[in-house]
Amino acid sequence: MRNKVYWRFAVAFGLLLAWGIPSAGNSAEPIPMLALDPLSGVMKDIGDRYQLGIRFAVEEINAAGGLLGRPIKMFYDDSQLKPDVAARKVSRYVTEEKVKFIMTGTGTHVAKAMSQVAEKEKIIMLNYGAAGDELTGKDFSPYHFRVALSTGQQSGALAAYFAGTPFKKYYILCQDYAFGHDVANAFKKAMSKFKPDWQLVGEDYHPVGTKDMGPYVSKIISSGAEVLITGNWGADLLVLLKQGADLGLKAKVGSYYLTDTNALPAIGNAAVGNITVEIYMLTEDTPQNKAFIERWTKKKIDPNHPYPAWLIGKSYQAFMFMIEAIKKAKSVDAAAVIKAWEGMSYDALVGRMTMRACDHQVVTPISVAEVLPGPNPYYKFPFVGKPTMIPAEKGAIPPGETGNPRCK
Numbered sequence: 001m002r003n004k005v006y007w008r009f010a011v012a013f014g015l016l017l018a019w020g021i022p023s024a025g026n027s028a029e030p031i032p033m034l035a036l037d038p039l040s041g042v043m044k045d046i047g048d049r050y051q052l053g054i055r056f057a058v059e060e061i062n063a064a065g066g067l068l069g070r071p072i073k074m075f076y077d078d079s080q081l082k083p084d085v086a087a088r089k090v091s092r093y094v095t096e097e098k099v100k101f102i103m104t105g106t107g108t109h110v111a112k113a114m115s116q117v118a119e120k121e122k123i124i125m126l127n128y129g130a131a132g133d134e135l136t137g138k139d140f141s142p143y144h145f146r147v148a149l150s151t152g153q154q155s156g157a158l159a160a161y162f163a164g165t166p167f168k169k170y171y172i173l174c175q176d177y178a179f180g181h182d183v184a185n186a187f188k189k190a191m192s193k194f195k196p197d198w199q200l201v202g203e204d205y206h207p208v209g210t211k212d213m214g215p216y217v218s219k220i221i222s223s224g225a226e227v228l229i230t231g232n233w234g235a236d237l238l239v240l241l242k243q244g245a246d247l248g249l250k251a252k253v254g255s256y257y258l259t260d261t262n263a264l265p266a267i268g269n270a271a272v273g274n275i276t277v278e279i280y281m282l283t284e285d286t287p288q289n290k291a292f293i294e295r296w297t298k299k300k301i302d303p304n305h306p307y308p309a310w311l312i313g314k315s316y317q318a319f320m321f322m323i324e325a326i327k328k329a330k331s332v333d334a335a336a337v338i339k340a341w342e343g344m345s346y347d348a349l350v351g352r353m354t355m356r357a358c359d360h361q362v363v364t365p366i367s368v369a370e371v372l373p374g375p376n377p378y379y380k381f382p383f384v385g386k387p388t389m390i391p392a393e394k395g396a397i398p399p400g401e402t403g404n405p406r407c408k
Contacts, residue, residue: 028066030073031332033101034093036086036114039078042234043106045262046311050105050129051076053308053315056301057323067323068330079104083113090117100332101322105129105148105315108179115144122334128318129311133182136361137403142338145325145360147318147353149279151179152397155186155229157277157366157390158254162227163194169201171225171251173216175236176205183231183256201225210236213243221249229254238267245270258371258384259310265381271371272382280313280350281367281387282378289349292316307378317349321362325355353392358399358407366395 035054037047058074061067075093079086086104093099094117102118103126104111111130118125119141127135127146131154136146149157162170172187174180184203191198201223204216217240220228228251232240237257244253257263258276282293296308305312322341326332329340342357353364367387374381399407 028070030071031067031101032073032075032093032097032099034075034077034090034097034099034103036077036079036089036102036104036110037106038081039076040080043081046106047078049305049311050315052302052305053128053312053317054103054319056296056299056308056312057316057319059299060295061323067326068332075099079106079110081107081110083107083109086110087113087117090114091121094121094123099123100334101126103128103319103322105311105318108132108135111135111144112139115139115141118143124322124334124337126318126322128315132179133186133397134403136359140359140404140406142360143334145322145341145355145362147279147321147355147362148314149277149364149366149395150361150397151182151231152186152190153361153366153395154256154277155183155231156190156397157368157395158229158275159187159190159194160390160394161275161277161368161388162254163191163198167226167252168195168197169199169224169226170229171202171204171220171223171227172200172229173204173206173220173240174229174231175208175233177208180205180231184229187229206236208236211239213240214247216240217244217247217249220244220251221247225251227252227254231256233257234263238263241267241270241274259369261305261307261309261379261383264371264379264383267382269373269382272373274371275368276371276384277366277368278310278314279362279364279366280310280317281369281384282307282309282313283369283384283386284350284367285386286349286351288347289313292349309378313349321346321348321353321355351389356396356399356407359402359404361397361402363392363396365392366390 037050039047058072062071101124105128108130125144129148131151133150133152172184253274255276325341329336345354351365369384369387371382372385376383
């Protein structure tokens with residue numbers, strides 16, 4: 001009887017080991033991390049896609065043996081796009097779950113609040129999307145690292161692209177709040193640097209949520225502008241492009257957000273021929289990106305996202321850069337990671353990028369592409385073609401212009 005019990009126990013124990021369930025003696029303590037993005041409200045689709053990229057990265061890392069021999073335990077939560085909510089949640093996860101790394105991609109105001117808590121708690125914060133220049137400038141925290149483009153980088157890359165075209169007459173139309181003005185000011189500054197003989201033939205700002213773009217479109221047409229630069233997003237971008245096409249707007253549009261596979265089907269052919277800029281595009285022609293797309297499609301992660309476009313690729317790429325910094329540090333200690341990450345280079349999906357030491361802003365090749373008619377290798381609707389790559393040095397904001405006292 002004792003032998004039967006023994007053998008039953010031995011078989012059961014063997015099955016546990018075969019299934020990958022560790023025994024108490026050799027289990028590695030997980031590394032807790034927190035991703036906070038809007039998972040409710042009008043920006044839910046943005047947060048969902050950012051976190052899909054993180055989920056895929058964590059799945060790959062844990063399947064390959066984890067990080068520093070330890071599994072990553074990722075917590076996902078809703079920032080509600082509110083700084084106070086995000087700050088409270090970070091504090092709670094630090095206290096209750098002992099998180100060592102926090103991250104977000106949406107809302108400069110949210111990222112700023114999280115960065116302040118990160119500095120207080122001495123934990124690392126990864127920013128994979130919040131673009132406000134001040135996060136790596138006047139509001140810099142040594143615990144905050146941005147692996148995404150700043151507003152200045154995006155506008156600067158658009159300017160660098162258009163400087164290489166014959167177009168001379170430009171009009172700027174943006175939403176009337178801080179981001180819209182930042183877009184405009186950065187573009188004007190960069191354009192004057194790259195193409196001194198350019199002409200600004202008009203500049204306007206409209207309330208967020210404007211339903212009738214007709215008066216603005218009429219002014220743009222009357223100005224003779226060859227290019228319209230806009231930082232518009234969401235419904236304001238859709239309305240501008242659709243009404244512009246209906247009213248006969250011929251100016252080529254330079255935009256931030258025409259890689260959005262949720263928006264492009266609704267915009268339709270009104271997007272065709274226009275130009276957009278991002279840190280990551282699905283159409284990047286690098287071996288790393290091709291392999292990434294192949295792994296994603298084989299896994300069939302989400303039927304609504306057969307390809308890892310835009311935000312999915314952005315967050316995945318940023319997270320993997322952070323992982324490489326932790327590996328280099330050989331520690332999850334914040335001071336060690338900071339030291340390792342500053343000045344570090346990484347072969348990302350888009351090519352080689354470097355974390356600038358003085359302001360923790362990634363310096364990277366920047367993709368600028370034209371929207372082409374559908375169908376294409378990925379979608380039936382219009383989508384971006386192969387991008388023109390703006391060199392990292394050309395797209396970077398000079399250190400002395402960041403507003404960060406650490407940068408000279």
